[in-house]
Each structure stands twice: as structure tokens, then as C-alpha cells.
Amino acid sequence: MSAHVSSAHASIRPGPGTPRPYTFPGFSRTRLDSGLQVIACHLPGRQVGSARLIMEGGIAREPAELAGVATLAARSMTEGTESLDAAAFADAAERLGADISVDAGWDSLQGSVVVPVSRLEPALGLLADAVLHPTFLAEEVTRLRAERLNDIKQEYADPNQRAQITFLPTIYTPDSPYGRPSGGSAATVGRLDRDAIEAHYRRYAGPQDATLVVAGDLGGVDVPAIAAHLFGTWQGAAPAPGTPPVAEALESTSVTLVARPGAVQSSIVVGHVGVARLVPDFLPITLMVSILGGLFTSRLNLKLREEKGYTYGARAYFDFRRQAGPFGAGTAVATGVTVEAIDDVLTEIRRLHDEGVTPDELALAQDYLVGIFPLAFETPEAISQAIARMVVYGLPEDYFQTYRPAMQAVTVEEANRAAADHLRPDRIAIVTVGDPALEAPLKEAGFGPLTVVGDTAPDEEEG
Amino acid sequence: MTAGNGQAPTVNFTDERLSNGLRLIMSRDPLAPVVAVNIWYNVGSRHEVPGQTGLAHLFEHMMFQGSRNVGKAEHFRLISGAGGTLNGTTWVDRTNYFETVPSHHLELVLWLEADRMGTLLDALGQETLDNQRDVVKNEKRQSYDNRPYGSSSEKLQAAVFPEGHPYHHSTIGSMKDLDAASLEDVRAFFRTYYAPNNAVLSIVGDFEPDVARAWVEKHFGPIPANPNTPAPPDGALPPHIGAEVRQVVPDRVPMSRLYFGYRAPPLGTPEFDALSMATIVLAQGKGSRLYNRLVRGKELAQDVGLGAYEWIGGAALAMGWSTARNEGELEALEEAYHEGVASLAREPPTEEEMTRARATVERDELESLQRVAERADRLSMYATLFDRPRMMNDRLPSLLAVTPEEIREATEAILVPENRVVLSYVPEGSA
Numbered sequence: 035m036s037a038h039v040s041s042a043h044a045s046i047r048p049g050p051g052t053p054r055p056y057t058f059p060g061f062s063r064t065r066l067d068s069g070l071q072v073i074a075c076h077l078p079g080r081q082v083g084s085a086r087l088i089m090e091g092g093i094a095r096e097p098a099e100l101a102g103v104a105t106l107a108a109r110s111m112t113e114g115t116e117s118l119d120a121a122a123f124a125d126a127a128e129r130l131g132a133d134i135s136v137d138a139g140w141d142s143l144q145g146s147v148v149v150p151v152s153r154l155e156p157a158l159g160l161l162a163d164a165v166l167h168p169t170f171l172a173e174e175v176t177r178l179r180a181e182r183l184n185d186i187k188q189e190y191a192d193p194n195q196r197a198q199i200t201f202l203p204t205i206y207t208p209d210s211p212y213g214r215p216s217g218g219s220a221a222t223v224g225r226l227d228r229d230a231i232e233a234h235y236r237r238y239a240g241p242q243d244a245t246l247v248v249a250g251d252l253g254g255v256d257v258p259a260i261a262a263h264l265f266g267t268w269q270g271a272a273p274a275p276g277t278p279p280v281a282e283a284l285e286s287t288s289v290t291l292v293a294r295p296g297a298v299q300s301s302i303v304v305g306h307v308g309v310a311r312l313v314p315d316f317l318p319i320t321l322m323v324s325i326l327g328g329l330f331t332s333r334l335n336l337k338l339r340e341e342k343g344y345t346y347g348a349r350a351y352f353d354f355r356r357q358a359g360p361f362g363a364g365t366a367v368a369t370g371v372t373v374e375a376i377d378d379v380l381t382e383i384r385r386l387h388d389e390g391v392t393p394d395e396l397a398l399a400q401d402y403l404v405g406i407f408p409l410a411f412e413t414p415e416a417i418s419q420a421i422a423r424m425v426v427y428g429l430p431e432d433y434f435q436t437y438r439p440a441m442q443a444v445t446v447e448e449a450n451r452a453a454a455d456h457l458r459p460d461r462i463a464i465v466t467v468g469d470p471a472l473e474a475p476l477k478e479a480g481f482g483p484l485t486v487v488g489d490t491a492p493d494e495e496e497g
Numbered sequence: 498m499t500a501g502n503g504q505a506p507t508v509n510f511t512d513e514r515l516s517n518g519l520r521l522i523m524s525r526d527p528l529a530p531v532v533a534v535n536i537w538y539n540v541g542s543r544h545e546v547p548g549q550t551g552l553a554h555l556f557e558h559m560m561f562q563g564s565r566n567v568g569k570a571e572h573f574r575l576i577s578g579a580g581g582t583l584n585g586t587t588w589v590d591r592t593n594y595f596e597t598v599p600s601h602h603l604e605l606v607l608w609l610e611a612d613r614m615g616t617l618l619d620a621l622g623q624e625t626l627d628n629q630r631d632v633v634k635n636e637k638r639q640s641y642d643n644r645p646y647g648s649s650s651e652k653l654q655a656a657v658f659p660e661g662h663p664y665h666h667s668t669i670g671s672m673k674d675l676d677a678a679s680l681e682d683v684r685a686f687f688r689t690y691y692a693p694n695n696a697v698l699s700i701v702g703d704f705e706p707d708v709a710r711a712w713v714e715k716h717f718g719p720i721p722a723n724p725n726t727p728a729p730p731d732g733a734l735p736p737h738i739g740a741e742v743r744q745v746v747p748d749r750v751p752m753s754r755l756y757f758g759y760r761a762p763p764l765g766t767p768e769f770d771a772l773s774m775a776t777i778v779l780a781q782g783k784g785s786r787l788y789n790r791l792v793r794g795k796e797l798a799q800d801v802g803l804g805a806y807e808w809i810g811g812a813a814l815a816m817g818w819s820t821a822r823n824e825g826e827l828e829a830l831e832e833a834y835h836e837g838v839a840s841l842a843r844e845p846p847t848e849e850e851m852t853r854a855r856a857t858v859e860r861d862e863l864e865s866l867q868r869v870a871e872r873a874d875r876l877s878m879y880a881t882l883f884d885r886p887r888m889m890n891d892r893l894p895s896l897l898a899v900t901p902e903e904i905r906e907a908t909e910a911i912l913v914p915e916n917r918v919v920l921s922y923v924p925e926g927s928a
Contacts, residue, residue, distance in 0.1 A: 045566050048608050048712075050579070051601035054530035054703065079528045081506070082864050121793060124783035129849070131856030150863055177796060180822065184799045187751035191645045296749065299635070299643040330573040340570055343631025346639050366639045368631075398578050405580015408531050409597055413867050491751060 056408045058434035059417060061249075064258045070241035070265050073421055074257035075249040077414055083154045083250025084415040086422050087136075087145035087165060090274035091238025094140050094211040094356065100230055101211075102218020104138035106178055107234040111136045111145070113174040116167040120174050123160065132157035136164060140216065141277065141356045142426050143238065148415055151250045155260055158248075162264040165239060175228045182223050186492045189215070193294065193301040193467045194366065200292055200487065201303045201465040203283075205360060210280035212359060220492035240271020245425045249414035277356045282307040287462050287482035293470035294489040300372040300468030304379045305362030306458050311354040311427045318444050318452035319352055324399040325391050325449075326350045326382065326457075327363055331398070333382045334363060342378070344371045350383075352456075356427065361456070369469050373479045376464055380481070384459035390450030404438045507890050508872055511706065512880070517722045518694025521713055522876045522886055524701045526869060532702030534606045535595040535873035536614075537881040539697075540690035542670070543589045543663030543730060543810050551633070551670015552678055554587035556686050558629040560594065561585070565616035569625060572609055579605060582870075587668055589808055591881055597870045600703045604712050611716035614696070617687055623680055630675055637669045645750045646922050653758035653816060656742045656918040663730045663810050692723035697880040701873040732811025734760065737916040744918075747925045752799065753827045755834065757817035758918035761911055764807040765883055767899075771907035772815060774899045776803045777854040778846045779838060779908075780817065784853050787837045791819060797830045798822055803838075809882050815911065827921060835914075842909035845901035855897050862893045 061075035093104045112127075112134060113120040127134045132149035134157065145165055149157040189195040199215055206213030217223070246265065248257045284306055309319065327334040327350025334348040344367040353359035363383065367375040411417050424433055464481055466472065467489075477484050510524035542553050563569045576583045581598030596606045641647040651667040658664040698717070700709055738760050762768040780787045780803035791798035803817035819834055821827050846854065865871045872889070879888035 047566065047575075048604040050605065051603075053599065053601050056530050056599075080867065082860070082867055121784070121789055124788075125849070125853065128782045128784040128853045129856055131860035133860065148860070148864065150860060177793070180796075181799060184752060184820070184822065188645070191749065191751045193643055294749075297643060299638045329577050331570050331577060336570060339632055340628065343628045344635065346632060346636040366635070366643070368635055368638065398574060401578045402580055405578075405599055406582070407580070408529050408599055409580070409582060412529055412531065412869070 058407070058411065061421065066241065066262055066266060068241040068266065068268055070261065070268065071245040072258050072261045073245060073247045074252055075247070075414075075417055075421065076252040077250055077417065078253065080251045080414045081151055082414065083149055083151040083248065084413070084418040085147040085154070085158055085161065086247045086418045087161060088245045088247065088422050088425050089143040089239050090243040090271070091138070091143045091234060092141040093138050093216050094277050095238070095274070096211065096234075098209065098214070099222060100226060101214045101222040102182060103226055103230055103234045104143065105217045106175070106182060106223070106226055107231045108136040108138040108143050109178055110170050110175055110231055111164040111168040111235070113178060114169045114171050115163045116169060117163065123164070127157065127160050130157050130160075132160065134161055134164070140212070140359070144422065151252070151255065154248070154250070154255060158260060159264055166265070166268050168235065170228050170232045170235070172228050175231055179223060179226055182217060183220060185217065186215070186220050186223065190492050193297065193299065194364070196292060196489075197301045197303045197364070197465050197467045200290055200467075201305065201362065201463060202360065204288060204290060204463045204465065205282065205284050205305065205307050207281040207283045211278055212280050212355070212357065213283070236270060238271055238274060241265065241268045242271060242273050247418045247421045247425070249418040249421070280307070280357045284461055284463055287460065287464070289464045289476055289482050289484045290466070291472055291476055291484060291486045292465070292467040292489055293473070293486055294467055295470055297468050298369060299366045300369055300375070300466050300472065301366045302372070302376060302379065303362050303364045303465045304376065304383070304462060305360055306462050307358050308352040308361035309354070309456055310356060310358050315448065315452050315455070316354070317441050318448040319456055320403065321396060321399045321441070321444055322386060322391060322449045322453045323350055323352050324403065325395045326386050329399060329402060333386070334365070334379065337378050337382060338365055338367070338375060342371070344368065344375050348379070369472070372466060372468055372472055373475050376466070376481065377479070380459060380462070383457055383462070386453045387457040387459050390453055391446060393446055396444070396446055396449055400442055400444065404441050407438060508866070510876060510886060510889075512886055515693065515714065515718055517718065517720055518692075519717050520697040520880055521710070522697065522699040522880055523706045523709060524699070524872060524876065525704065525706055526701060527703045529869075530600045530703050531597055531869060532600045532603050532700060532704045533595065533597045533869040533873040534603070534610065535593060535699045535870070535877045536610055537697045537877035538592045538690060539695045539729070539881050540592055541588050541590040542666065542668040543732065544690070545666070548674060548677065549682060550666045550674040551668070552674070552682060552686055553592055554668055554670065555630065555633050555675060555678055556683060557585045557587045557592050558633055559621065559626065559683060560613050560617065562625040562629060563620035564613040565619040566612050567609060567620070575605060575609065581606070589664055589668060590810060591878075593874065593877065595870060595874065603700070603704050603709060607709075607712050607716050610698070611720065614691060614693065614717065615720040617691065618684055621680065621683060626678070626680055626683060630678065634672060634675055637672065641669060646748065646754055648746070648748070649756045649920060649922065650816070652744065652746065652920055653756060653918055654814065656744070657738060657758040657760050657814055658734070658812070662734065663732050664808065664812070664814065688723065690726065692726060693717055693720050694722040695726045697877045699873040699876040701876065702869040729810065734812045736760065736762070736910075737913075738918065739915060741914050742918040743921075745921045745923060747927070748922050750922050750924055752820050753824060753924065754818060754820040754922045755827065755831055756920040756922065757834070759815040759912055759916050761805050761813040761815040763809045763811060763813045765809060767903070768907050768910070769805065769813060770895050771899050771903040772805050772911055774854055774858070774896060775841060775904045775908045775912070776805055776815070777857050778850050778904060779803050779841060781857055782853070786841065786850070787834065790837050791830065791833050795833055796822055797826055797833055801834070824927070827923070831919065838908065838912045841905060842912065845905040851901055858896050859893065
């Protein structure tokens with residue numbers, strides 16, 4: 035029946051109407067005497083507020099032998115304070131309908147509160163309690179450490195995470211923090227005790243380098259006064275030094291097979307060291323990698339999924355951090371097409387590097403990244419995350435105002451230069467977690483020298 | 498410290514039908530210059546017949562492969578170019594398709610949805626079917642077959658619902674049935690279920706309803722109804738499985754984990770709401786009863802969970818899990834889990850537990866409903882499943898009104914040994 039539907043109008047695709055104005059919401063900054071910066075973002079009508087406390091002491095600052103300490107220090111903060119034990123703290127938060135957590139990223143420690151704005155102040159009070167007065171009780175630290183060690187076992191079992199665990203130390207030198215698993219290894223986590231965790235906390239969790247961001251309907255809420263009341267007595271932690279440098283380990287293209295008997299798919303990562311967040315050509319890089327593997331209609335996804343049917347999806351990314359984070363292209367494919375899929379990924383990286391983008395591709399990526407703003411920042415939590423990125427990377431105050439015109443102004447030549455400068459198809463790491471029988475075809479394919487490693491559990495490895 | 502003070506804003510909406518039966522629900526919210534479009538088709542994996550498991554979901558993929566005026570991948574390209582997001586999902590009771598875009602692209606979205614509702618078969622070909630069959634088989638490998646514990650949901654469904662029941666098989670289907678799906682199967686599926694009178698279209702956000710209504714009439718109005726849309730399959734079942742079912746599943750997993758499946762009353766019953774509140778008291782958050790007992794107190798568990806799927810076909814599935822912190826303690830863990838559940842069947846939750854559960858459900862609901870896309874999905878859901886879109890506004894008050902005694906009764910009636918499936922995932926070679 036549908037073939038006989040006729041409509042005079044239906045065949046003509048409608049064009050857009052008049053765009054409605056959108057500007058990224060404004061926010062105010064103040065600074066407490068202690069040094070804590072306070073940013074308030076009033077979003078009328080947004081009844082679920084988001085608060086975020088950004089501190090130094092991210093994963094990149096961990097000593098190599100104590101990898102995982104930032105994550106455990108962060109998570110321990112909500113597991114008991116001078117006035118509330120771990121269970122009482124959880125109960126108090128949940129009775130407010132508040133989701134309160136502290137966790138570690140590569141470049142910061144961040145506390146997060148999501149709560150109806152009517153209960154914002156008491157929920158922020160709990161976060162302040164966790165950050166200012168944690169007890170790091172030995173029994174709680176021991177329990178969290180055991181949970182982390184078990185998490186690491188699960189990370190090894192997941193094929194995509196297993197591929198990352200092998201990929202990162204392949205591309206970074208051993209003294210580069212970014213080559214280590216973000217939560218530490220079994221060996222390093224195993225030696226983390228209460229003293230190490232508390233020392234990391236004392237070194238970094240202080241007001242001088244910290245920022246509190248509060249977003250939501252703040253009508254009648256005096257955020258600076260609340261912050262002064264809750265965080266006014268916070269002391270400690272000298273300003274943090276610059277973040278440790280990272281270095282590339284890869285001297286030529288290498289292939290690594292993590293041999294997993296019985297795997298019905300191959301998890302593939304192809305990549306190398308990328309660039310830091312504050313590179314001058316951040317926008318052209320963002321555009322060209324969207325074309326390679328960011329959009330649904332990216333070259334990798336169209337080739338590997340929509341043309342070949344090798345995979346459920348393929349993507350590529352630059353992980354922008356204070357220092358040069360990784361560039362990677364990843365996918366999971368049926369075992370029998372592993373070599374073909376790797377070849378396609380390499381071909382697409384090389385083609386973008388050599389030939390650049392087309393004007394149509396660039397326009398689509400620009401239209402997406404510019405147009406997505408009002409959707410991407412629909413909720414207070416998304417806005418507080420964006421402001422947190424601004425704080426962590428030291429982006430200018432008008433960053434969100436200038437982003438869209440600057441993105442729209444990027445030229446084909448600039449995107450092509452970014453691809454030529456920052457993709458490196460001739461010196462690249464290829465990691466596959468898959469069936470051991472892939473050894474012969476991977477060797478035969480000649481991508482580069484092949485290393486086969488066993489699918490070991492984390493505690494079978496050396497720290 | 499009060500919770501559950503009913504501050505959820507009421508969502509106002511209009512509810513009407515086109516002459517071809519398409520239900521149109523519109524809700525204006527000018528807070529951000531964006532608009533969400535959401536269509537629920539009243540067809541999911543429970544409508545599939547033997548030999549065609551996975552067809553509803555495979556079909557969903559075909560909806561992105563083009564129609565008379567839209568090329569392969571063009572739907573994605575157009576929505577991305579508009580600065581929008583989109584997707585489709587298939588579940589046991591329904592299939593949904595949704596886009597959120599800056600408001601000035603609303604007509605484009607309506608046109609795209611109408612073009613595939615009206616003219617999908619014009620573009621359907623063997624090549625795209627074979628391509629998406631491969632994509633879906635890789636989705637199954639990635640999400641189920643090659644993932645640790647990945648077979649648990651398939652095994653629970655198969656054990657909680659008897660052979661022949663619409664929920665017995667998983668939405669992803671079997672490789673064998675996916676391989677067997679033919680162009681004619683896809684065509685027949687489209688003709689049967691993808692008709693305007695079997696769909697609900699919701700529009701939520703910053704837009705002018707009168708203009709949108711005219712666009713909907715223009716683009717969807719000419720699509721003919723299918724007067725022969727079949728009734729959903731009968732899913733009536735006895736309330737209990739009858740006797741405990743136990744399976745040991747050796748798998749490529751690093752740690753032993755228990756999965757629990759229970760046959761539950763369907764969404765839309767007071768018992769389902771009471772069960773939902775029971776799952777929050779028992780296992781949602783670090784203040785929950787099972788977390789306190791199993792993860793903190795006895796340190797038997799790495800994690801713990803329990804939840805009820807919002808299914809309507811005669812019964813629903815409640816599913817729990819817990820990972821053993823140490824190998825060799827699986828029996829103790831299971832005993833502690835069951836005892837934690839049984840404690841709620843004996844004694845209703847305390848006032849403190851009720852405060853926590855109500856505040857949690859309220860925060861979750863408010864957080865979800867912030868997004869226009871979620872509101873559009875809920876309106877489509879309640880209209881499709883219950884013919885009652887106003888459940889959108891009734892649901893939170895219903896959950897907040899559940900009494901401690903109703904929670905105890907639901908636990909005692911549902912989460913009992915004769916109504917449960919226990920899967921023990923153990924590392925390969927250890928069983």
C-alpha cells in the first residue's frame with residue numbers, strides 16, 4: 035500500500051525556518067578570602083541543580099608507583115567524615131534526593147552534586163563535609179581498595195577496555211602518566227594504604243586552586259554567601275605545579291595481538307599520541323576527527339558499518355587533556371574480517387592525512403558542532419561540566435560566545451593542515467584483542483612487526 | 498529535609514488524532530530553543546512469531562536505510578547538519594524513533610519521519626538488508642556474545658517466561674533467525690505494523706502547535722491507515738514461575754556473579770509501582786538495604802542491584818544481580834541476598850527508608866524530565882501502552898503514594914523462592 039501513497043508536498047524536503055536566538059548562559063565569578071573561586075550560573079526554570087567542585091590532584095599527578103591513588107583518594111572522601119560515617123553519609127545524601135560523588139579525572143579531582151534546587155544548600159553542605167573533613171578510616175579504605183582491584187579484573191575481561199589497557203603503554207613512554215591505566219594497576223593499587231591516600235588528599239585538596247560551580251534555577255539562592263558559609267574555613271594545599279610532561283614511545287608502526295581464545299569479535303584500537311587541549315588548531319582538529327570518526331556519517335562508520343557491515347560502529351577521537359592525550363580509532367568486528375577492518379581504518383586515516391576533507395564534509399561537521407549547542411547544554415549538569423572544562427583548561431571567559439563563529443570560520447585548508455599535522459598513518463600502534471588464530475593473518479598482512487601477548491589477568495602481571 | 502513534596506511540574510499537552518488514526522500529542526515548553534520529536538510504533542519483539550526473533554529490531558535498522566525521497570544515511574546526515582541528535586530503539590513492547598533539533602528544523606524532522614512511515618518500501622533492497630543484518634549480528638556479538646556476563650538477560654527471559662510466551666525470547670533475537678530474515682518478511686512487517694493508526698507522534702519543546710499541526714497534517718495526513726493491525730499477543734501467565742529455577746553458567750568472567758529473575762506484575766498495576774519502590778528501598782544507592790548489608794556490612798559483594806522492567810504484556814521481569822567479592826563465597830552471598838529481600842517481606846520499610854526512597858524516585862523523575870526528548874518519549878509511551886498520556890503527570894504521585902505496607906506486600910508476593918530464577922556465572926574452568 036505504501037508504494038501507492040501520493041502527496042504533492044511530500045517529495046519536497048522542507049528547508050529550515052528562522053533560527054531562534056541562543057546564547058550560552060551567563061555566569062558570575064567571585065573569590066572567597068581562602069582563594070576558592072565561586073561560579074554561579076542562574077538558569078531560570080531548571081529545578082534540578084548541579085554543583086561541581088573542581089580541585090587539582092588529577093590522575094596525571096600521581097607518582098608512577100602509586101598509580102590509582104587519585105581515584106581512591108577521591109572516592110574515599112564520601113566514605114566517612116568527622117561527623118558522619120560512610121553509611122550515615124550515604125543515607126543523608128539520599129534522603130535529600132541528592133546524588134553526591136567525588137571522582138578523579140586526568141586533570142582534576144571533581145566533586146559533583148545533583149539535587150533539586152530546593153535542597154541545594156544542605157546537599158552542598160554534605161559535599162563540603164566530604165571534602166573538608168574526610169576521615170579515611172582504614173576499614174573503608176581497605177574496602178574501597180578491594181573493590182578497585184576487582185574493578186581492574188573486570189576491566190581486563192572487557193575486550194574494549196582490554197584493548198585500551200594494551201594500547202596506552204604502547205604509545206607512551208613508561209614515565210608518561212597517560213600510558214598508565216587511569217585507575218592504576220593491580221600492583222600499584224595493591225600497595226595503596228591510608229597514608230598514601232591521605233597524603234594525596236592533603237597535597238591537592240585545598241581552596242587555592244579550587245573552583246565551585248553551581249548551575250540551576252538560583253532564584254533567591256545567594257551562592258557566594260552559601261559557599262562562604264560552607265567552605266570558608268577550608269585551608270591547605272599549596273598551589274599545584276605544572277602538570278607532568280608526556281612523551282611518545284612509538285618509533286615505528288607496531289601490531290599487538292592480545293590472544294583471547296574463543297573471542298567471537300576482534301576489538302581494535304589504532305592510534306598514536308595526539309595533542310594537548312590548548313593547541314592553537316583545536317577547532318580544525320575537532321572538525322577533521324569528527325569527519326573521520328565522530329559523526330554517525332563519519333568516514334569510518336560509513337565504510338566499516340554502512341558499506342561493509344563489519345561492525346556495529348566505528349569511531350575516532352582525540353582525547354584532549356592538559357598534555358597530549360591519545361588519538362585513537364576504535365571498532366569491534368567479526369573475527370573473520372579483522373585484517374580487512376584494520377586495513378580500512380589505516381586507509382581512512384591515511385586518506386584524510388594525504389587528501390584532506392571535502393567542502394561538503396566540513397560544512398556538515400561545522401553545522402553539527404555549531405547547531406548542537408542548545409541541545410548539548412540543555413541541563414544544568416551539562417552546563418556545569420562545560421564550565422568545569424573551561425576552568426580546568428584555562429579557557430577564556432568568552433569562550434562559549436566565540437566558539438560558534440570561530441568554528442564556522444574554519445576553512446578547508448585549515449582542516450586539511452590539521453589532518454596533515456596531527457594524523458600519523460606511518461607511525462601508528464595497532465592493537466587487537468581477538469582469537470589467537472589471528473596471529474598468522476596479522477603477520478601476513480604486513481602492517482608492521484607483530485607482538486602476541488597472552489590474555490593475562492591483572493594480578494599475573496608485573497607492576 | 499522533606500522529600501516527596503510534589504514539586505514535579507505538571508506537563509501540559511494536547512492529544513488528538515488525524516483522520517488516518519495517527520495520534521498527535523504536543524507539549525510546548527519555551528525554556529530552550531529546541532524541539533523533540535518522538536514516534537512510538539506499537540510493535541516490539543513480543544509481536545514476533547516463531548522463526549522471526551530479532552525481526553522488529555532488524556526492521557528498526559532498515560528505517561535508517563532510506564525511503565522514497567531520502568537516501569541511505571541521509572536521515573543521519575540531515576539531522577546532524579541541523580545540529581540535532583537522533584536514534585531509534587527496539588524493546589519488547591514497542592519500537593521508538595526520535596530526533597531533537599534546534600526549533601527551526603522541526604518541519605524537516607516531521608517530513609523525514611513521514612517519508613519513511615509512508616514510503617519505506619520504495620527504497621528497500623536486498624543489499625541494504627544484508628548490510629544491516631551484518632551490522633545487527635555484530636551488535637549481538639558486541640553487546641551479548643563477546644561481553645562478560647553478556648548472555649544473562651537472554652537466559653533470564655528464557656527461564657522466567659515459558660516457551661511460546663512473547664517475552665520468552667530476547668529482542669536481539671537469534672543468529673539463525675536473523676540469517677533467515679527475508680525481504681518479504683521485512684515488507685510484511687512494515688505493512689502490518691508501520692501504519693499511522695499504530696503510532697503515536699509526540700512533539701515537545703519550543704514550537705508553535707498550530708504550525709506544527711498543519712505540518713503534521715501535510716506530511717502524515719496522506720498516509721493510509723491499516724485497518725488490519727493485529728491485536729498484541731496474549732501474555733497472560735500465572736503470577737509465579739512455580740518452582741525455583743537454577744542454572745550454573747561457566748563463562749569468560751573474572752569473578753562469580755549471581756543474577757536473579759522474578760516474574761512480576763505488569764507496568765500499570767499498583768503492584769508494579771509497589772515493587773518499583775521496593776527495589777529502591779532494597780538496592781538503589783549506597784544507602785539501600787542490600788548495599789548496606791552485602792557490600793558494606795558483610796563485604797560479601799562487589800556490587801548489588803535490583804530493578805523491574807516496565808513491561809506490559811501480561812507480566813514483567815524483575816531482575817537482580819550481585820558480584821561476589823571473593824571466590825568461594827558465592828553461597829554465602831546468595832543467602833545474604835535472599836535474606837535481605839526476605840527482611841522486607843517480613844517488616845515494611847522504616848520511615849527513614851521511605852524518605853530515602855521517595856526522595857530518590859523524585860530526583861530521578863525530575864532529572865529525567867528536564868530534557869524535552871525524555872518528556873516526548875514518556876508521552877508516546879503512556880499513550881501507546883495505556884491510551885493515557887496523562888500518566889505522565891500521575892506516575893510520580895502514584896509512586897510517592899505507595900505505602901510501606903504495600904511495599905512489604907509486593908515483596909512478599911513477588912520476590913519469593915518459588916518465583917525466582919538464579920543464574921550463577923562462574924569463571925570458566927572453576928565449575
